[in-house]
Amino acid sequence: MAERELSAFFSAVTQLFGSEQADLSADDWLHELSEIGSLPTSAREWRLITAKVLTQIPGGENASSPSTLFLTGASGFVGSAIVRELIDAGHQVLGLARSDAAAQSLVAAGAVVHRGSLEDLESLRSGAAAADGVIHTAFIHDFSNYGPAAEADRRAIETLGDALADSDRPLIVTSGTLLAQRQGPLATEEDAHNPNFPRKSEDAALALAAHVIRASVLRLPPSVHGNGDHGFVPHLISIAREKGVSAFIGDGLNRWPAVHRLDAAHLFRLILEKGSAGATYHGVADEGVPTREIAEAIGRGLNVPVVSKSPEAAADHFGWIARFFGIDGPASSALTQEQLGWRPVQPGIIADLNAEHYFEQAADAVPLHG
Secondary structure, three states, rough: OHHHHHHHHHHHHHHHHOOOOHHHHHHHHHHHHHOOOOOOOHHHHHHHHHHHOOOOOOOOOOOOOOEEEEOOOOOOOOHHHHHHHHOOOOEEEEEEEEHHHHHHHHHOOOOOOEEEEOOOOHHHHHHOOOOOOOEEOOOOOOOHHHHHHHHHHHHHHHHHHHHOOOOOOOOOEEHHHHHEEEOOOOOOOOEOOOOOOOHHHHHHHHHHHOOOOOEEEEEEOEEEOOOOOHHHHHHHEEEEEEEOEEEEEEOOOOOOEEEHHHHHHHHHHHHHOOOOOOOEEEEEOOOEEHHHHHHHHHHHHOOEEEEEOOOHHHHHHHHHHHHHHHHOOEEEEEHHHHHHOOOOOOOHHHHOOOOOOOOOOOOOOOOOOO
């Protein structure tokens, strides 16, 4: 048995029986299997027996699940929606958690907790080894150290891919539509990743696909919205609340694509179940909403004036988010919808901004998909 499969099996037994009983319990499982002549002999068989252990963990049982999926970023805004989507579809979710709070939220959602982080590569290996597929949504959103964050993401993807080698298990890697090198009026799934951007999620994933690993990429737009959003739009709301005006840059005709988190979660599942190796997909519902309309919706929600800021004054008004809010980045998901049958059904970003939840409290300013 490979070391990573043993590590995943022992981790599952530890979660089920506790650390003090783990050694004895693992021996009991192996002894019982040997007695009936079914001791696993391959990595795949070890992953299956590990999944059986996981289904017995309280809070994570789903006996009818056809598969166990390892999810990074499982307690995040998008990840938590994916957890619910997968569980509702009969899958079991093994969620990466780096904190007690994250672990508690996963248990409450019905997922199985796998402690670790993006920097803990062994935790990624063992989580992927115990699963029938992996969805990678986690990213360290530290724009003051973006280079190291991008490098950590690359190493994480390569580690997950290594754990899935020599199998047909899927790996879905999250990227952003703003990272596409747009060639036409809308960024499409056929546009290559911009090589000048430090984040190399797509390069790492597609390199794995070239080595017969079933890896694919899902690009999400800069605004993944919905109740609980703590990304770009809540940051714009916080700035408008602080400054007393809701602003856009220039004429405000530059466009942002967007998608509701529940539509995005559904797309992750469709890719998991029907996606192709080496493919790039787009999770876009609103192809391009003028930023002026976003600013106007924020102005209505806060009852503050809506004003234009020149490109020169934008940095002082918006801070670091100015370079993102000034981008014209429309994108299409036509090919994704055609290939997978995905149809966004949730409210668009303007309709969502008209809901009260965006203005009930100031949100954390942490962009989700750079």
